[in-house]
Amino acid sequence: MAKSYLPPEYVVSIDREKCRRCGLCVKGCGFGTLKWGHDDWQEKMGVFKDGQDDLAVAFQRMQSASPDYVVADSSRCRQCHYCVTHCPEGAINVIKNPVAYKANEHWAAHHMRNIWLQAETGGVLLTGAGNDKAYFSYFDHMVLDACQVTNPSIDPLREPMELRTFLGERPNGLEFERTDDGQVRLKTELPPHVQIETPILFPAMSYGAVSLNVQKALAIAAKASGTLMNTGEGGMHRDLYLYADHMIVQVASGRFGVNPDYLRRGRCVEIKIGQGAKPGIGGHLPGEKVDAGVSQTRMIPIGSDAISPAPHHDIYSIEDLSQLIFALKEATEYTKPVSVKISAVHNVAAIASGIARAGADIITIDGFRGGTGAAPLIIRDHVGIPIEVALATVDERLRREGIRNRVSIVASGGIRHSGDVAKAIALGADAVSIGTAALIALGCHVCQSCFTGNCSWGIATQRPELTARLDPERGAELLTNLLRGWSRELKEILGALGLNSIESLRGSRLRLRGIGLSQQELDLLGIKPVGEGA
């Protein structure tokens, strides 16, 4: 085979003075980058193949003179830092291959690498995680307000601070009646809704795309934090039934794992139309990942590819979506809110308006920074719009049409910290979902190789020796801590804003200012520029 034109992207270096030859890294790397040096030497010399005595003697002699050592095949490295993190001696480092390409403002190294790779394979380039291109970040060009003098800021350590949030339809008003003894009673019966204790959810990450241990960790953390996780399109493994009350069950185009019990078990049902990382694109779980557990949960044969079509083949228009929404409501006897998840695309406001009128109780909008287990690179990096703008236009559109109360809005796609959460809520989100951030808490280093199924961190893989690395209890602790930390920060932000309840920030765009944005962008976000007062 001709030599590949692709030089390794990273260089793995091992400090041989520090290395104690413990072998953790060799076992650790899911991509097979690190190996025992002498194995390599044996292969090269063909020692055992040929069984020649003199060479075997020579090998023994060499081995006694030079102890085994670890070598790296840098071309396999995905820069996930599992080895770097776990080496007890700190002997490993991974750096970007400093190979210098001829400077070119148009033809960047990644363009050339992609072309070489496609020239070799003729395939669609795959990738994982979210869009990593240098698109403009609106989150980074918005700042929050704080109180000074005229209204006091509130200290969250001394005063109650409320993050409790509801998802689902709300009536425009309530009716009360007075009983004979003069007491006021609520007359209105409320539509089904979900109560969460912090406005942060875990989004759809299917069993198959991630390991069962990841889902367990998410489920335990969701329960402990009073929020929800989402099954994704992979069904619900029976080990998770205990946590079903903290789970959104997803119905996607492949209908994997969907049956009446599954729908009834969840707290909330979600129809997945699109995903921010791959708007308009379906899903493909390769057969290698379909082991016994995945097979049972998805209700497909072991080893068979699980293909989710790009569209739902029973939804070719909005009226079809409405039928599915009500079919799911019928199946769950109108006890659970139904969410519709769409990716943020150009016409998202009109689409969301249609979805609200079609009977959805929650609209989940996933921006173009949203993550994925696998997506065509070209789609991930070039399709869709930022969540900030999508969210702002959807919220405004629904308000102008007087139907904002009919649905809750969940925003996701690239939310990195509680500041992003607060900004999204101020723009109008009822809650946000954090997928990539949650996986990072579990160890993910966003190496974007989820689609390979070799995740060294045991997250995006079904290889038993890898998935075993993630202890669900420990994972849940990490996730619970993350949610607690962000929630505390949200309370600090609220306190600084002089608010003691999250609903007073929700949609309150007056508390945001844009910095370095054009007037048109400010108008779309519905915010004023910095320097402009109340």
Next chain:
Amino acid sequence: MRIPSGCAISAIMNVKGVRFNGEAIIKSIACMHERSNGLGGGFAAYGIYPRFRDLYALHLLYESDRGRIDTESYIREHFVVEHSESIPTRPMIAITDPPKFFRYFVSVKPEALDPLRGEDEAELLVRATLTINNYIKDAFMVSSGKNMGVFKGVGFPEDIGRYFRLEEYEGYLWTAHGRFPTNTPGWWGGAHPFGILDWTVVHNGEVSSYGINKRYLEMFGYHLTLQTDTEVVAYLFDLLHRRQKVPLELVARVLAAPFWKDIDRMPEEQRAMYKAIRMVYGPAMLNGPFSIIVAFSGGMLGLNDRIKLRPLTCGKKGDFVLMGSEESAIRGIVGADLDEVWDVRAGEMSLVRLEEGGVTVGQELPAPGVCS
């Protein structure tokens, strides 16, 4: 431009409905002179027009003759004007560059009601107020209720009171506002109280949730023109109590909602009710420091924010109930010898109604049938 401000508020009411002149309320608000900075003051008075008690008393402010001519043609189109006059004032050195004030005592022309929207008289009055304030230049509807009126302007409240010769009016309920804005509005319409129909609001505070309160009201067709928190409070009362028929004591619980930690400990039925209130009316909650006195025909209520970041004290002496940002505003009129005195508690309201003579504090609900 929204103008944050500190303020003084006070109110006096005779629960038997006995009318008394404006001297007392001027004295009361003057006791808190230090809480105003001369950039706004105003009064609301109830029961002052017994001769026209069944007609809507429209108080209008004009900054030009053009504004008056346009407004009067709009008024004549929608209302039958039984009587109109300029509002008497007294020339004062302290008051500079005032606009012109007129009042019209009107009844609604039945044909002016929009049948397609099933509009009633109250709806029309709200529509007229919003139309005049939004679309007619140099004109502003100051108040529009029956047998009541608002008098306000730029200056210290006691000067505004003298300017409008309030000692010549007699009412059973008076509220007052002295303003300490942190910049110069210089506009008489922007002073308080703010009123819609016979609801008037005086307010000390800054609503930190203004952004979402405003957007919430916009969904129901209210367009906020003044950029003041007081306007938000008045419209929220209008939306919740008049349009959606939420009982008054619960409107207070929407605006200053109980905390979840307290709701979670309530008995089942009550818990469900407050949960629904917070879920549905969350965007209407007023967050941030405030004390407000809302007056209406037949009563008034004092309300403090959820964690009481602004002062509000009530006192009772004989048939009089008084409220004020400071106790001085109460004791300054009726002396040291009060029957009762209490602070409005965080998130709770003190409701006073005419005739029944009942003073309701906090969560205690009024007798059946009393609540409108």
